[in-house]
Amino acid sequence: MAAMNRPSVRLGVRAAALAAVLASFAAAPVRAEDLKLGMVVPVTGAAAESGRFAQWGAQLAAEEVNAAGGVLGRKLVLVTEDDQTSNPGGVAAFNRLASDASIVAFLGSIRSTQTQAMDPDVRRVAKPVFFGGTDPELTRSGDPWLFRCRPNDAYSAKVIAAFGVGELKLKKWAVVYSTDAFGSNGHKHLVEELKAAGAEVVTEQGYANQATDFTPVVLAIKGSPADVIGSYFTFEQDLGIFARQLRQLGVRTPWVGSPSIVATTALRLSGPALFGTYGIADFNADSSPEARAFADAYKAAHKAGADNFSSWTYDAVKLAARAINTAKSTDPKAVREAILAIRDYKGVEGTYNFDANGDGLHGYNIVKNDNGKVVFIKHIEFAP
Amino acid sequence: MTVLLQLLFQGVGIGAVYALVALGFVLIYRATNVVNFAQGQFAVVGAYGMVVTTADLGLPYWVGILITLAVMALFGALFNLSVYYPLRNRSFLPVVISTIGASIFITNIILGVYGPEPSMLAPMLDAPGISLGNLFLDAQYLTIIAVTLALVALQYLFFEHTLLGKRMQAVSQDKEMASLLGIKVGWMIMLTFIYSAMLGGIAGILVAPILFVSVGLGGQIALKAFAATIIGGFGDVPGAIVGGIAIGVIETFGAYYISVPYKDAFAFIVLFAFLLLRPQGLFGEKVSQKA
Structure with a gap:
């Protein structure tokens, strides 16, 4: 960790991250037949570092889903927007993504206040949004489209x-x-x-x-x-x-x-x-075989230890793919029903059993x- | 009794840090009639100077201190040239805004390079501290108190017993008169900025092992130091020291005996009381508007 703090190293890391982002634009153009998940994530601002972990986690899950045949036979791709580590940034990012009607479901924020800020737009857009904020009230306010992938407080x-x-x-x-x-x-x-x-x-x-x-x-x-x-x-x-x-x-x-x-x-x-x-x-690599396998794959890909920033996005992408496949449709209502019906799904954060509020996990x-x-x-x- | 002494020790220790930053406020205020809102950021720059030299470059602690102080001197000079000097003939407000702008600029430069994650700095001494029965005297706090006392003594000798010190005092009292007497006012102000930056840097170096090093460090201390200067009497050197230590002690005792969540409020309750009842502060004299 000490080495991470050196300016030269950090600069190197940032340059590498930028290069990776540019390369991903060139290498993987999104095609019309692909199945799109929108992802609101901090690329700039104070939480930019954790935002990179969140993207790595989601990317890893998408690769595994595609290796196993994709979603409804289509390739799963992630479309990201920067929330600038702020509440207004989160709302703007979500709305930019939501304006693309072909996006089926979304990954929101790990921060409770950002999720709260996005909530009115989430209700309006009426498509499933997975998120990681832990304020218990978020799923109790009657928004049917919020699905939590971490245990609440x-x-x-x-x-x-x-x-x-x-x-x-x-x-x-x-x-x-x-x-x-x-x-x-x-x-x-x-x-x-x-x-x-x-x-x-x-x-x-x-x-x-x-x-x-x-x-x-x-x-x-x-x-x-x-x-x-x-x-x-x-x-x-x-x-x-x-x-x-x-x-x-x-x-x-x-x-x-x-x-x-x-x-x-x-x-x-x-x-x-x-x-x-x-x-x-909420995440520990030794808590289950699934968590261990994820931590090992993450480490092999990124030379870094997995933590809850990457584990919940990994689970969210897997859950979205599973629900759409079960629903055999991208209709938001059908996908929502499929998410709520998920029982005993062993994710890397824990075992998912969605309750009526949209809380997937119930333990630590x-x-x-x-x-x-x-x-x-x-x-x-x-x-x- | 032990509890009382422990609280007193801790209060004086943290108060000494407020006093050092307050001293920087006062010196610049006396020299320029302007409050420097970037004074807290001087401490942050000092603390990061130590992180770069000792943690990143692996230099010995004392070498780190010397390099950091040299950098602070240079920083103070640059600060004067870029933030104060171009606006020196303008009124009070543009200069204040300029220092606020500088503070935001410095904070974001550091945030850009180091990010929001706090860094660590080893304490100055290897020993953790002294235990006297149930009383524990943290070595770093003892260092802080000792360095503050030494600096106050040195500063007294410098201002009262050297020609340069007297020239700087003359400038702070009356710039036009000083200038007529052949004192180079611009240079004296430059020296004041250099010295204030070094003082702020020392505060940062001293407090970093206790509060860790992050951009938020300056704001935490500067606000209390500002209250200390007002309680002491704005522009008064002994007042800044007494005010700083008083705030440290009052908030520590208030937190223990009344309420911890309102700890920060105690400093400001005292501040309000002073503004209402004795706006000139402990040592300040009532100054009527200059004709």
Whole structure:
């Protein structure tokens, strides 16, 4: 990772990416008889790097689908538009794609706010849109065309509580959370789930993002009878500062965190301060044979480790192909019915069982930071 | 008691960083009557200077510091020539806008080269810190406090006991008079920018191992430092130091005893109180409009 940060290397990577994009234009012209999936993805802006991973994941799935005979006997192709890592950019990108009537289904954003921004247009266009944002409300607002390919945050709190209380047998919880939309929703759900599981929340510590110092939070935890920490950190930097000060002030209680605790950036910034902690992850290469096969193929193609940016788009393309093939039609209504009928489909993120809201996944993996290496512990699944 | 001392130590430590950036604000304000809104970005440039020299190029830490300080000096000079100097005869507002523009420019250049992912910088000392019973004194915070004290002492000696320092003071008090006395005003302002950039750079170097290095680093500190300058009395050097440390201590205690999510609010509640009750700040004198 350190090498990735060097300007010259990054520049090289960007030049290579640009060349690849140009080459793809030249090599694979979209033909009228091809079956098109539209993909809204960040090519520029702060999330451009993860956007490249998303494209790699989707591309890998499309290649596999085509190798297996394509969709309805036609070749599956991806048509992408840049969302510029912004909400207006996402809306504009979706509408540009939607103006092409031959596109059958779409891949939306991994970001909840962008998905929310696109929602009115998604309803108007009335074609299936797969997305990766985890705000539970997105699929509860009555949009029949949204299909989620990651577990939503209502499940993350359930899993943290189930693992901490059920497996680790720890009952006195300190909950640390960011006060932004993601963190305070997580906090709310986690406190509910912990109480339902019979545990006691002894201290609740919110913090504003981009904090400079966590001493007051750490001292409050230290002074409480907490024997375990549950956390929702939005940014890895905040998590890094907190972890460092937590260890410095001698707090060694077990810690079960939201996915940011096992993010590559967090592992790099925090090092030993996070050793021994538990986290939840929607994608883990060791969670199933399907995930392992995907991670190996991804690594062989791109010399990089797969993560949830690429895993959900991989699943989304496969699910779209499967649903269209089952429906034997590209009619949006028929495809929608086929998606909702998908049962026990083993994707790389988990096993898909779409519920009436359009949520495909209902569980998370528990992983452990074993001296800097993320190790799969178990998968916890809930009924849809 | 331990909790009290721990909070105090942490508050003074982070306050010292605010004080260093506030000092940069004050010096430029005194020399030019303009608030430099890119002062926080000086810290970011300093922090990235360390990342390039020590992490990317693998140079020893002290060499990294020397190179970074040299780069900061050059950066301060360039900043003066491109952002302030062309507008020096205009009113206050165009210059302020110019510094805001420079701040956005610097942020995006760094974002373009390094991206949004934070980088890491090793702490200055190898030892993690000192444990006194339940009290833990982080080595990096101890370094910050020591360097700030040393800089304040050096700066006092420089401004009060050297001819160059006195010339710079004269310029900050009355440019026309200073110019009539044969002081080269433009050069003194140039020196002020160079020194302020180095101060900001030092703040960035010191705080990078604690807060990590990203473009957001400057904004976090600069806003608090700005509040510190107002509390201290805008344009007052001891005021900036006292104001910075006061804000660090107040927000740390406020967070622990009242509310962590509202931690950032405490600095600004104090700021509002000062603006309402004592707008000239702790050390400032009431200045009536110059005739």
